[in-house]
Amino acid sequence: MQYAPSSLPRLVTFYRRSYTLPMQEMSRSRKEVHDMEQDPAGDKSAPTAITRAIQALLDRRGIPERKRLGALEAAVGIAYQQVRRRMMGETPWSVDEIKRLAAHFGEPVFRLLGALVDETPGEPAVLQVAGAKLACSVWPGPEAAQCIGPYVAIPGEEPNGWTVVPASEAAGRRVFEVRRLILEAEPPRRVAVVDDDDDLGRAIVQFLRQKGLDALSYTSAEHLRTALETTNFDGYILDWVLGEEKATALLPLIRAKNPAGPVIILTGQIEAGDAEESDLASALTTFRAQLYEKPSRALSLFNALELGFEASPRAR
Numbered sequence: 001m002q003y004a005p006s007s008l009p010r011l012v013t014f015y016r017r018s019y020t021l022p023m024q025e026m027s028r029s030r031k032e033v034h035d036m037e038q039d040p041a042g043d044k045s046a047p048t049a050i051t052r053a054i055q056a057l058l059d060r061r062g063i064p065e066r067k068r069l070g071a072l073e074a075a076v077g078i079a080y081q082q083v084r085r086r087m088m089g090e091t092p093w094s095v096d097e098i099k100r101l102a103a104h105f106g107e108p109v110f111r112l113l114g115a116l117v118d119e120t121p122g123e124p125a126v127l128q129v130a131g132a133k134l135a136c137s138v139w140p141g142p143e144a145a146q147c148i149g150p151y152v153a154i155p156g157e158e159p160n161g162w163t164v165v166p167a168s169e170a171a172g173r174r175v176f177e178v179r180r181l182i183l184e185a186e187p188p189r190r191v192a193v194v195d196d197d198d199d200l201g202r203a204i205v206q207f208l209r210q211k212g213l214d215a216l217s218y219t220s221a222e223h224l225r226t227a228l229e230t231t232n233f234d235g236y237i238l239d240w241v242l243g244e245e246k247a248t249a250l251l252p253l254i255r256a257k258n259p260a261g262p263v264i265i266l267t268g269q270i271e272a273g274d275a276e277e278s279d280l281a282s283a284l285t286t287f288r289a290q291l292y293e294k295p296s297r298a299l300s301l302f303n304a305l306e307l308g309f310e311a312s313p314r315a316r
Contacts, residue, residue, distance in 0.1 A: 054087070057105060057107055061105060061230075063229075063230060067230065069084055069087065071229075072101065074104075074230060075100065076100050076101050076104070077100065078097065098112050104231075106187045106232070122137030122139050122180065123139070123140065123161055125153065125161045125164050125181075126161065126162075126163055127164045127183065128165050129166060135186050136164065136181060136182055137182045138161075138164055139181075140155075140178065141178065142176065143174070143175070144176060149177060150167060151164050151166060151167060151181065152176065152177065152178060153177070154174065154175055155174065164181060188212055188213050188214045189213050189305070189314070190213070190214040190215075190216070190232070190234050191214070191216070191234060191235045191237065192216055192218060192235075192236050192237070193205050193208070193236075193237045194217075194220075194221070195238075195239040196239060196241075197239070198219050201217040201219065205217045208298070208302060213302075213305070216231075220243060220245075221249055232258070233261070234262075234312070235261050235264075235309065236261070236263045236264065237264045237301060238263065238266065239266050239267070240265050240267035241267070246279075247283065251263070251286075255287050255288075262290070262309065264289065264290050264291075264292055264304055264305070265283065266294055267293060267294065268293060268294035268295070
């Protein structure tokens with residue numbers, strides 16, 4: 001069965017209604033979240049479902065145990081002791097806090113809120129329909145000898161998860177039933193802008209945000225080092241000279257975290273003699289960075305980032 005492109009919005013809306021109905025029934029009040037996340041056996045010392053989901057998120061991000069409470073404090077914007085009480089199950093998380101946490105780590109919010117209604121998290125997948133590829137989360141059922149339901153899940157065709165297709169397009173392929181399917185818009189690409197000229201850095205950040213990127217401004221190499229302990233970035237814009245340091249001090253750490261993402265180096269120091277061309281050339285070659293001289297048009301920087309994103313996976 002073929003779907004016309006014009007049918008795609010209606011199709012997607014249908015699946016949002018059908019599969020996210022349990023979440024629409026949840027109250028946003030802290031009390032109801034607390035009631036839903038309690039361990040069914042009533043063991044107060046056992047981690048709640050939402051705590052387990054948060055711990056799994058931090059595991060995926062590779063955040064060590066000793067830094068987790070601090071990472072959550074920065075992500076959610078509440079006091080350290082409040083984070084500790086929530087992770088101990090002494091006080092409940094609110095839905096808004098969970099949403100901020102998911103946004104900070106670039107995590108589909110349902111993977112966390114879904115822990116309140118389903119102990120098993122969904123698996124990453126790509127829905128292929130009407131010529132489009134849409135990121136989603138899927139809960140596969142048992143393997144099906146014949147296609148059951150409007151959609152089926154196929155393992156092994158996507159590098160990082162499942163492929164979901166209309167059952168009519170799955171002939172001759174190994175398929176599994178789809179118990180639940182969640183479509184959720186991917187978070188915007190996150191970019192770190194590091195410049196000791198705070199006004200310039202903020203101006204670049206404002207422009208990138210207007211273009212739909214999640215841009216964050218830092219004024220020193222040390223600030224970025226601290227951010228990299230808990231945050232992943234898809235791209236970077238770095239001033240070559242950062243106070244007493246140069247961008248070369250950051251590039252090995254950046255490439256260890258993100259080997260393929262776009263890295264742009266800004267400099268206005270070549271003619272002044274504060275930036276050696278040989279040092280710049282070595283850094284650009286070794287760490288696959290691009291060079292733009294100041295002043296650079298913000299639109300040019302945005303276009304360079306977008307081209308880089310096409311060739312690199314999202315930071316996780």
